[in-house]
Amino acid sequence: MVDGDAIASAVLEEFSKLPAKRKPSVRDNGLHEWVPMAGIVAKGPNGLKCVALATGMKCLPASKLPQANGVAIHDWHAEILAIRAFNRFILEECKRLALQGDDGASQSDFIYRRITAQHENQGQQGTAGVWQGQPFAWREDVSLHMYCSEAPCGDASMELIMAAQDDASPWEVPSPTPGDLPAQAQAPTPASADATDTPLPGRAYFSQLGIVRRKPSRGDAPPSLSKSCSDKLALKQVTSLLSSLTSALVSPANAYLSSVILPASQYSAVACSRCFSSSSADGGRMAPLLDTSVSAKLEGAGGYVFREFRVETTKMEFAFSRRAILPPNNNSSSTELTDMADVIKDTKPKKLIASNLATSWTLNGPRDGEGLVGGVLQGRKQFDIRGASLVSRRKMWTLAREVCSMMALDDDDSEIKQVLGSTDLVYDEIKDGSSLLEGRRRAKEETKRVALKGWVRNTGGGSFKLE
DSSP: OOOHHHHHHHHHHHHHHHHGGGGGOOTSSOOOOEOOOEEEEEEETEEEEEEEEEEEEOOOOOHHHHTTTTOOOOOOOOOHHHHHHHHHHHHHHHHHHHHOOSSSSOOOSEEEEOOHHHHHHHTTTTOGGTTTOOOOEOOOTTTEEESSSSOOHHHHHHHHHHHOOOOSSSSOOOOOOTTOHHHHSSSOOOOOOOSOOOOOOOSSOOTTSSSOOOHHHOTSOOOOOOOOHHHHHHHHHHHHOHHHHHHHTTESSSSOOOEEEEEEEGOHHHHHHHHHHHOOGGTOGGGGSSSHHHHHHHHTTTOOOOOOEEEEEESOOOTTTTTSSSSTTTTOOOOOOOHHHHHHHHHOOSEEEEEEOOEEEETTSOOEEEETTTEEESSSSSTGGOOOTTTSSSHHHHHHHHHHHHOOOHHHHHHHHHHTSSSSHHHHHHHHHHHHHHHHHHHHHHHHHHHHHTTOOOOOOOOOOOO
């Protein structure tokens, strides 16, 4: 068991070391910026170490996805950006081991190079399906934990949102006009009898709990199909923390979260049990994954399993959370403002405003991390290739290709090099069409079929190639 305060402290301490340019500020008009933060901590023989963290709270609208082309990040909510940063961290570790060669001297506190003897041993133990040719694996003696400064948006936060309203009635969702959303979302097929036949709700429909939701936003904001952090974290209990490209190089077997740590003020036991657990008694929506036939399908899809994480609490608060800036006993309202128009219209200006700045940091990356605005590096135009972050699709694919080029892969592993090193395939062909990632795709689809019903894909922006 890992102490929630210790996990939170490891993340908060690393964030405190970042320069002021990576943190929210007080604006000239006196408004205090706030932002959610998330970080991933590894617990191993050498203790706790924060390996990746991020802040952020926005995503690209569906209409802009086709312009992303691997440059702009689609979703930079803190939890999702932290997971992207974690995958960058892993690929950098793979690169470091690949540079050291196969002489047996390669060492990492987090990953190791798999060898043929280990593959054969797994075969004798009946777990050969886990191998899939990935040349690296996360160490078995290092567990993974996530700290979130806010309850993840979506199902895990619905009770908190309802409790914060003067009127807990569901908010109406404006009907999108044709062209607002991708074709697959215009008239989604209900996944169950009680599923809504409208496009995925954000914060709306309080009466419907345990459903897949999109990222919440203002009613007049351009619509998005990016799924809520609650839903994406629930899915990670099956697919692991590894992204599609990383899972081609690293086995997912040990890369699952053991726990998620939330501030006590942001924790609803009812909501978290419903959202993440497999307990039928608690209404856990992941319960169908315990069915033996479903488990067999996951295992047959490349050794994937449902590995439920614990949700624990901490009394520690992030310095740039709404609660830390404006404690509950403060006379000022703690409702955030999203633009200056709100300030002008309000006769009693609020003290808080949501920060447009996102930050990404890894233990083995640039010391000061990266600052992002609009899904690209701060100061760059949104879809300018020079603005691609280290955690963008384009830069991550480039790094995965570098790792492949440094390794002497066996003939059985040649597909890894052919696919990740291809100059002919576009990104979507690798992620959605390559047999290399077929097992991961099958595991995702089975999870959506039985547990995360109504999931509508957020497509676009994957038609780019690497030169």
